[in-house]
Amino acid sequence: MAHLILKLEGVNKSFDGYKAITDLNFYLDEGELRVIIGPNGAGKSTMMDIITGRTRPDSGAVEFGRDIDLTRLNEYQINRLGIGRKFQTPSVYTEHTVFENLWLSLEGPRSVWSTLFSRLNSSQRDRIEEILKTVGLNGKSSWNAGALSHGQKQWLEIGMLLAQNPKVLLVDEPAAGMTDEETAKTGELLVSLAGRHSVVVIEHDMVFVRQIARKVTVLHQGHVLCEGTVDDVQNNERVIEVYLGRKKRGEHA
16 A cells, blocks of 8 residues: 655645645655646745745645655755755756766765765665666767767766655656657666656656656646546547636646
């Protein structure tokens, strides 16, 4: 039986009178891969900000694992608990090699200089090699990260999150700007991580969503509009009205 790893109940958040999140309820199981979709302004980023401690809710419960209250913790403490976030634009050390980027990201406190002038032990080296293989960059470990393609930088940043041994991965629009081949490989990577990690993906590309999604949550005006399989949400009349219908008319959502 699956256990909840993340729970948001009755969450509300306003900015200068604008309600970004309204009575939001969201539940994520251990090892689950969940995709979140919704039009711009639906509250997706604010929801991620609340989970990671960048923003505090006005009211409601945000709990991790067995009743750990995330609203009482700061970003650093939440990250140390095992919640990692990847933003849409990749953030890597472009002047360092792929291997060094992962080395710098290994679980535990370290700085650039202390890491690069220390010695790797065998377990750390094995862990880096494992991550390189997982993200498909084992043939490019000696490359400077700045020389990687956009898609490869995205994979490297996912690898940098994995180096922290997270329990939950929050990934924002990973397919944006990728080639079709890179998009397909990214989908395979995220699917492979589910089970060992709980993964939440924000995405607009419905072809990509169909590739990876088991369960989809649709947000609208800071509230869950619908949840279910890809077919469930694509055939839901309210979802078509507020989101998918606009996409079909060519609007970016």
